[in-house]
Amino acid sequence: MSAGNLKPRWGQPLTGIISTLAFFGIAWGTWYLLGDPRGPVGWFPQPFVMILAMMILVGVWQHMLFGNWPFQNLPFPVQGVTMTVVNVLIVWFVIEVFFYRFMGAGFNFFDYYGLVDNGKSGNIARAAVVGFVLIGFFVYPVFTILLAKWPVDNCNITQPRKGVAELCVGNSLTMIFFALFVAPMFTQGAGTPAWWTGIAGTNHLHWTFGWYEWCVVVLFLTATVWRGKPWSVLPLAQPARGFAAAVLLIALSYAIAVFCNNVLTPRIIPAEALEFAVNTIAAANPTADAAVLQVAQDREIMRALWHHAAEIAGFFLFPFLIWHNFFDDAAPGDIDGWGAFLFRTVGCVILAAVGYYLYYHVNWGFWALGNPHMGNTIGERWIAGESLLWNFWFVIPLLWSAWFFNKWPFYVVDDH
Numbered sequence: 479m480s481a482g483n484l485k486p487r488w489g490q491p492l493t494g495i496i497s498t499l500a501f502f503g504i505a506w507g508t509w510y511l512l513g514d515p516r517g518p519v520g521w522f523p524q525p526f527v528m529i530l531a532m533m534i535l536v537g538v539w540q541h542m543l544f545g546n547w548p549f550q551n552l553p554f555p556v557q558g559v560t561m562t563v564v565n566v567l568i569v570w571f572v573i574e575v576f577f578y579r580f581m582g583a584g585f586n587f588f589d590y591y592g593l594v595d596n597g598k599s600g601n602i603a604r605a606a607v608v609g610f611v612l613i614g615f616f617v618y619p620v621f622t623i624l625l626a627k628w629p630v631d632n633c634n635i636t637q638p639r640k641g642v643a644e645l646c647v648g649n650s651l652t653m654i655f656f657a658l659f660v661a662p663m664f665t666q667g668a669g670t671p672a673w674w675t676g677i678a679g680t681n682h683l684h685w686t687f688g689w690y691e692w693c694v695v696v697l698f699l700t701a702t703v704w705r706g707k708p709w710s711v712l713p714l715a716q717p718a719r720g721f722a723a724a725v726l727l728i729a730l731s732y733a734i735a736v737f738c739n740n741v742l743t744p745r746i747i748p749a750e751a752l753e754f755a756v757n758t759i760a761a762a763n764p765t766a767d768a769a770v771l772q773v774a775q776d777r778e779i780m781r782a783l784w785h786h787a788a789e790i791a792g793f794f795l796f797p798f799l800i801w802h803n804f805f806d807d808a809a810p811g812d813i814d815g816w817g818a819f820l821f822r823t824v825g826c827v828i829l830a831a832v833g834y835y836l837y838y839h840v841n842w843g844f845w846a847l848g849n850p851h852m853g854n855t856i857g858e859r860w861i862a863g864e865s866l867l868w869n870f871w872f873v874i875p876l877l878w879s880a881w882f883f884n885k886w887p888f889y890v891v892d893d894h
Contacts, residue, residue: 484889486806494805497879497888501800504875506846513871514848522849527867528604531611532569533874535618540565541881542622543648544641558883565882577607587664602664609660609683610652615694617655618648623701624709624727625720659686679780688739688784691791691866692731699794700727702802703822705814738787739780746834747786747860754857755782782861790834792869797829798822799873803880804888837865 486493513522521529540546540561549557549564582589582603590603621627621644630643662672663683671681678685700709700723709723756775763771801807801822809818836842843863844852851862879885 483892484885485892486804487888487890490806490808493888494800494808497804497876498800500888501872501875501879505872508875509847509868509871513867515850516848522847523864523867524601524604527864527870528573528607528611529569530867530871530874531608532573533565534870534877535611535614536565536568536572537874537877537881538615538618539568539641539645542619543644545637546882547637547641554884554886558878558886561882562878573607577610578603585661587661605683606660606664609663609686610656612687612690612694613655613660614648614652616690616697617652618644619701620697620720620724621647623697624723625717628717628720659690675777678784680777680784682777682781682784684781684785684788688787689732689735691788692734693728695791695794696727696731696734699798699823699826703798703807703826704819705807707816707819735784735787735791738790739783742790743783743786748856750855750857751860752779752782752857754855754861755779758861786860789863789865789869790830792866793830793833793837794826795869795873796833796876797826799876799880801826803876803885833869834865837868838863843868 488496510517512519513526514520515522546557546561549560552560577588578590582592585606586592587606588603590600593602594600621630627644630640633640633643635643659674660683662674663681663686666672666681672683674685675681700706709719709726712719712722714722755778759775759778760771763774766774807813807818807822809821811817838860841852841859843849843865844859847868849862849864851864852859879888
C-alpha cells in the first residue's frame with residue numbers, strides 16, 4: 479500500500495483533499511445508481527451488501543495475494559480498468575457458481591435458488607455469503623500484514639503459484655472459521671441455539687460481526703496509519719511474531735467490541751433505539767409467554783449492541799485508508815515514531831466520530847443514501863441504519879485507486 483516511487487501530483491495536503499472529494503463523489507454517485515432505493519437499480523440492502531463485500535474480498539485476492547498478476551505490467555490507467563472488469567467477473571462467478579451452485583449443493587443455506595423455489599428467502603444465502611466474506615477479510619490479508627508473507631516468500635516460487643498457495647491456505651482457514659463462527663447461525667434449531675449464545679447474550683450472527691469487524695479494522699490500522707505498530711516491537715522472529723500478534727490483535731479487538739457494548743454505545747445512542755428493538759420483538763410475538771418473550775427481547779438487545787459495535791468500527795475505514803494512501807501518513811515529527819502513531823490514532827478516532835455524527839444525527843443515511851428505515855422513528859434510525867454498507871462502499875473507489883490504478887491520477891512517478 480505504500481506510495482513507493484510516487485509523489486502527490488499537487489503536493490500535500492491538496493492531493494489528499496482532491497482525492498478525498500473525488501472518492502466521495504464516485505462513491506455517492508454509484509451508490510445512487512446501484513444501491514439507493516430511489517435510484518434506477520435499488521439493490522439496498524440486498525444483494526448490494528453481498529456484492530460490495532465480495533468486490534473487496536476479490537480485490538484482496540487480486541492485489542495482496544496475486545500482486546495484480548497477470549496485469550502488473552500494463553500501463554495505467556489500463557491496468558486499473560482491466561482489473562476492475564476482471565474483479566466484477568470473478569465476483570459474479572464466485573457468487574453465482576461457487577456459492578449458489580457448488581456450495582449450495584452441499585449446504586442448503588448457500589442454495590439461493592433452492593431456497594427461493596421452496597418459498598424461503600434468498601437473503602439467507604446472501605447473508606451466508608456475507609458471513610464467509612467477513613471471515614475472509616481477516617484471514618486472507620493476515621499472512622501479508624502480520625506474517626510478512628510467511629511461508630510463501632520462503633518457498634522460492636513466483637506468481638501465479640505464490641498467489642494460488644496463499645489462496646489455498648486462506649480458503650482452508652476461512653472455511654474452518656466460517657464453520658465455527660458463522661454456520662451455527664444457519665444450522666441452529668429452536669432448542670439448540672448457536673454455541674455462542676451464552677457468551678454473547680444472543681444467538682445471532684451479529685455477535686461475530688461485532689468483534690470480528692474490529693479484528694479487520696485493527697488489522698488494517700496496523701498495515702496503514704499504525705505502520706506495523708505495536709506488533710513490530712515483539713522480540714520474535716517470523717512466524718512466531720506474526721502468530722503472537724494475531725492472538726493479541728484478536729484479544730484487543732474483542733475487548734474494544736465489549737467496550738462498545740457496555741460503555742460507548744449506551745452513551746451515544748438514544749434510549750428510543752433499544753426500546754424500538756424490544757418493541758419489535760413484542761410485536762412479532764404477541765402470544766408469547768412472558769418469560770419466553772423476555773429472553774427474546776434480551777437477546778435482541780444484545781444483537782443490536784453487537785451489530786452497532788461493528789458499525790462503529792466501520793467508521794474508521796475511510797479515515798485510516800485515506801490518511802495512509804493519499805495523505806502519506808502525515809504527522810508531526812518522525813512519521814514512524816510513537817508520537818506520530820498516537821497522533822494518527824487520535825485523528826482517526828475524531829474523524830470516525832464525525833462520520834458517525836453525520837450519518838446518524840444529521841441523518842445522512844436517509845436524505846443522501848435513501849435508507850427508508852432512517853426516515854421513520856429515531857429508534858429505528860439507529861437499529862436499522864446499516865451504516866456499515868455505506869462505509870464499505872465509500873472505500874471501494876479509494877482501494878481501487880491504490881490497488882489497481884497505482885493511485886492514478888492523484889500521484890505521478892517521481893523521477894528523482
